Amino acid sequence: MDNNELNLPGYEIPDDMKNTVAITSLDRLYNWGRRSSVWPLMFGLACCAIEMIAAQASRYDLARFGMEVMRPTPRQADLMIVSGTVTKKMVPAIVRLYNQMPEPKYVMAMGACASSGGPFKEGYNVVAGIDKFLPVDIYVPGCPPTPQALMNGLIMLQKKIDKESISKVRWYRKGADTVEVPVPILGPDLIDVRRIPDIKSKVAELSNPPAQREA
Amino acid sequence: MTTPASVSTVDLAARFPGIVSADSRPGYSGWIINADKLIEVATAIRDEFGYDLLSSVTGVDYPADGKMEVVYHAFKTTGGSIFVFKVQMPRDDPVVSSLVPVWKGAELQEREAWDLLGIKFTNHPDLRRILMWEGFEGHPLRKDWKEPFYEEELKPFKSRWPDGKHTIAEAKNPFRDNVQFPVGFDPEKYTFEDPEQALYTSLRKYQSEDKDGIKTDHILVNMGPQHPSTHGVFRAVVMLDGEDIVSLKPVMGYLHRNHEKIGERNTFLQNMPYTDRLDYFNSMSNNFGYALAVEKLMGIQVAERADYIRVIMAELTRIQNHLIWAGMMLNDLGAMYTPALYAFEERELILDIFEATAGSRMMCNYFRFGGVARDMTEDALRKTRELVHDRLPGKVDEMDRLLTDNEVLVSRLKGMGYLSAEDAINTSMTGPMLRASGVPYDIRRADPYSVYDRFEFDVVSRPEGDMYARYLVRIEEMRQSLKILEQALKQIPAGPILSGKPQYQVKIQPGEAYGRVEAPKGELGYYIVSNGKPNPYRYHVRAPSFINLTSLEMLCVGEKIADFVAILGAVDIVLGELDR
Ligand code: SF4
Numbered sequence: 001m002d003n004n005e006l007n008l009p010g011y012e013i014p015d016d017m018k019n020t021v022a023i024t025s026l027d028r029l030y031n032w033g034r035r036s037s038v039w040p041l042m043f044g045l046a047c048c049a050i051e052m053i054a055a056q057a058s059r060y061d062l063a064r065f066g067m068e069v070m071r072p073t074p075r076q077a078d079l080m081i082v083s084g085t086v087t088k089k090m091v092p093a094i095v096r097l098y099n100q101m102p103e104p105k106y107v108m109a110m111g112a113c114a115s116s117g118g119p120f121k122e123g124y125n126v127v128a129g130i131d132k133f134l135p136v137d138i139y140v141p142g143c144p145p146t147p148q149a150l151m152n153g154l155i156m157l158q159k160k161i162d163k164e165s166i167s168k169v170r171w172y173r174k175g176a177d178t179v180e181v182p183v184p185i186l187g188p189d190l191i192d193v194r195r196i197p198d199i200k201s202k203v204a205e206l207s208n209p210p211a212q213r214e215a
Numbered sequence: 216m217t218t219p220a221s222v223s224t225v226d227l228a229a230r231f232p233g234i235v236s237a238d239s240r241p242g243y244s245g246w247i248i249n250a251d252k253l254i255e256v257a258t259a260i261r262d263e264f265g266y267d268l269l270s271s272v273t274g275v276d277y278p279a280d281g282k283m284e285v286v287y288h289a290f291k292t293t294g295g296s297i298f299v300f301k302v303q304m305p306r307d308d309p310v311v312s313s314l315v316p317v318w319k320g321a322e323l324q325e326r327e328a329w330d331l332l333g334i335k336f337t338n339h340p341d342l343r344r345i346l347m348w349e350g351f352e353g354h355p356l357r358k359d360w361k362e363p364f365y366e367e368e369l370k371p372f373k374s375r376w377p378d379g380k381h382t383i384a385e386a387k388n389p390f391r392d393n394v395q396f397p398v399g400f401d402p403e404k405y406t407f408e409d410p411e412q413a414l415y416t417s418l419r420k421y422q423s424e425d426k427d428g429i430k431t432d433h434i435l436v437n438m439g440p441q442h443p444s445t446h447g448v449f450r451a452v453v454m455l456d457g458e459d460i461v462s463l464k465p466v467m468g469y470l471h472r473n474h475e476k477i478g479e480r481n482t483f484l485q486n487m488p489y490t491d492r493l494d495y496f497n498s499m500s501n502n503f504g505y506a507l508a509v510e511k512l513m514g515i516q517v518a519e520r521a522d523y524i525r526v527i528m529a530e531l532t533r534i535q536n537h538l539i540w541a542g543m544m545l546n547d548l549g550a551m552y553t554p555a556l557y558a559f560e561e562r563e564l565i566l567d568i569f570e571a572t573a574g575s576r577m578m579c580n581y582f583r584f585g586g587v588a589r590d591m592t593e594d595a596l597r598k599t600r601e602l603v604h605d606r607l608p609g610k611v612d613e614m615d616r617l618l619t620d621n622e623v624l625v626s627r628l629k630g631m632g633y634l635s636a637e638d639a640i641n642t643s644m645t646g647p648m649l650r651a652s653g654v655p656y657d658i659r660r661a662d663p664y665s666v667y668d669r670f671e672f673d674v675v676s677r678p679e680g681d682m683y684a685r686y687l688v689r690i691e692e693m694r695q696s697l698k699i700l701e702q703a704l705k706q707i708p709a710g711p712i713l714s715g716k717p718q719y720q721v722k723i724q725p726g727e728a729y730g731r732v733e734a735p736k737g738e739l740g741y742y743i744v745s746n747g748k749p750n751p752y753r754y755h756v757r758a759p760s761f762i763n764l765t766s767l768e769m770l771c772v773g774e775k776i777a778d779f780v781a782i783l784g785a786v787d788i789v790l791g792e793l794d795r
Contacts, residue, residue: 043441046470046472046492046791047495047578050496051577053559054559057559057560057563058557087470089468090440090448119488121364121384122473123477124362124393125471126393126472128385144578187350187400187405188351188352188400189352189395190393191394191405192392196402198390199402200402202389203400206398
């Protein structure tokens with residue numbers, strides 16, 4: 001990281017102090033630290049995970065972006081790369097993992113499946129995109145995205161972090177935004193806890209179609 | 216050297232008059248056994264006729280006839296072609312006795328048939344749902360079961376892209392999501408029985424007892440579905456006595472992507488890219504098995520050049536798989552990353568060839584019925600030759616040199632996770648797992664397909680049956696693959712790469728077929744039933760990763776929990792194929 005990126009423009013620093021002194025804003029310093037050390041959760045779901053591994057391996061070497069420290073525990077991770085098909089059976093575990101990650105935290109939907117269900121969208125055990133449950137920051141298209149595409153997504157995330165401000169980010173504010181995502185329940189089908197009233201009225205309506213009620 | 220694929224001469228009907236009859240439906244083969252005599256006949260098939268390995272068990276739903284059918288495929292580990300037998304039951308009460316007492320390998324597969332088709336197997340030791348969760352509504356592979364995003368029976372759907380517009384699937388579902396609930400369901404009052412309870416009670420409990428005045432008790436450990444060592448979203452529930460494993464159950468379905476249901480709506484060709492996503496390390500081998508099965512049904516030949524290209528691709532895939540396996544195995548043993556990085560370097564070079572030829576690194580979607588999609592260019596062939604002659608042999612030797620005599624590796628692998636030949640056969644192991652238990656069974660030799668009968672190569676097997684043997688088998692197999700590649704690259708003829716003309720919709724006669732290949736992980740089989748429509752009526756994948764786990768408990772009991780990670784790694788599973 002060179003000083004120019006960290007320094008605020010417009011401040012004259014004497015030449016002999018250029019390498020030791022920086023004048024900057026707290027936001028800039030904070031974002032610089034965050035974006036240069038994003039630790040992804042070591043968490044692979046399906047085929048896309050293999051490309052994620054390939055991105056870390058010999059040819060593509062993710063370490064160049066400060067993102068190679070994959071943590072298997074959510075407690076130490078700040079980026080969840082959802083790399084593959086999200087199934088109904090798995091989604092309670094994914095939501096739990098997300099809830100366990102400390103803030104600030106980011107979610108990346110890697111590939112068609114995580115973004116929308118992809119080729120398996122019509123499947124009965126498939127959740128059509130992780131954004132049905134978690135707030136997604138970056139979508140990376142592809143089936144699977146190539147390692148280059150994944151890196152592009154990560155660089156986009158860095159750019160997004162650069163624009164953040166401590167006073168505005170959602171995790172330092174009080175209010176609904178920081179509340180945990182409720183863990184869905186596996187019933188006769190997947191039950192999204194936030195939508196229970198909705199489901200209830202719809203089931204009642206379907207069990208009792210208007211035509212029947214009149215009769 | 217090669218054993219010719221012997222025509223099955225077994226006359227089961229003569230041996231069991233009145234109990235067994237030949238399957239005479241046009242396009243079908245094999246024998247239909249009276250459901251109540253299944254055990255008796257199956258025992259005879261195993262002991263008298265010598266079909267000692269039960270490869271695949273699956274069900275087919277025939278609502279038009281009011282029948283449910285279970286289809287079994289078995290083979291002899293001494294070679295020869297596959298043997299088919301079936302039982303039929305009334306659809307409204309499909310009950311048949313479990314084959315677990317005869318072949319333990321039926322265990323997981325019967326659970327799958329129960330889960331997806333609702334076939335009850337009496338005397339099954341642990342009949343629970345396997346891919347879906349306990350409490351899920353319905354049996355999805357039944358023909359009258361419809362998924363929430365159901366549009367039509369068969370693709371292509373008429374609604375796709377009418378007047379250049381499309382509606383998202385959510386808009387058509389009353390819940391605006393991929394869900395459906397039974398009539399009268401009340402989510403507020405819903406109290407679910409703990410779905411894990413049945414699972415936990417199925418484990419053999421270590422009894423607490425008073426030993427020398429000290430109270431001991433079992434510990435239950437859940438590993439996964441999110442665990443760095445389970446190669447994806449696999450879960451194992453382990454019962455421990457201190458550090459020793461006393462009982463273990465694999466739990467799966469966390470990546471169940473409904474491959475078969477989607478496959479039965481797709482047209483035959485539409486399934487090809489889906490097979491890529493089964494074992495996503497080895498899309499070429501997956502394509503291979505599927506193409507073979509459909510070609511059998513169509514009764515067509517494969518263009519000769521295409522056959523060679525297929526072999527080249529399949530063998531490159533095998534090398535790449537085994538290299539990654541070795542790297543990951545070392546990861547599991549704690550040598551984090553370095554060996555895996557060596558493996559990935561070579562894998563990238565092989566993927567370059569795939570990308571140059573098929574257009575994609577991983578999801579190749581390369582095979583077509585009767586041939587392959589694109590020709591291998593001279594440039595790609597040259598690159599392959601360079602790899603096969605100049606680079607890979609040295610790299611395999613390097614792996615060998617770095618790892619094989621490594622003190623840590625040897626002491627962690629030798630003598631661990633033992634599986635006898637008898638148990639391996641009984642639990643339907645295939646591939647390197649079977650060969651490492653001293654059974655030299657390789658489909659490329661035992662029941663040759665494509666042009667494998669033209670190549671000289673050895674079937675690698677080791678008698679030890681431990682993890683070290685599994686490691687050695689795979690290292691040696693890479694050398695044999697290189698040997699095959701050398702010959703294939705020398706012999707590859709010029710000519711067309713497709714036997715017919717390219718077509719989107721293929722004509723297929725009613726009937727059934729089972730195509731199988733020696734995939735890097737074991738026998739990859741496709742069972743396909745056609746009813747003459749452009750879509751498969753039944754489409755089943757016999758996945759080696761899945762069935763090889765039947766023996767997991769056997770391998771682990773008595774070992775330490777720390778070794779479980781390595782034992783699982785040595786089986787070589789991929790979740791896409793395991794859960795499908
Ligand atoms: S997007 Fe494609 S490659 Fe990625 S998980 Fe889904 S099917 Fe696999």
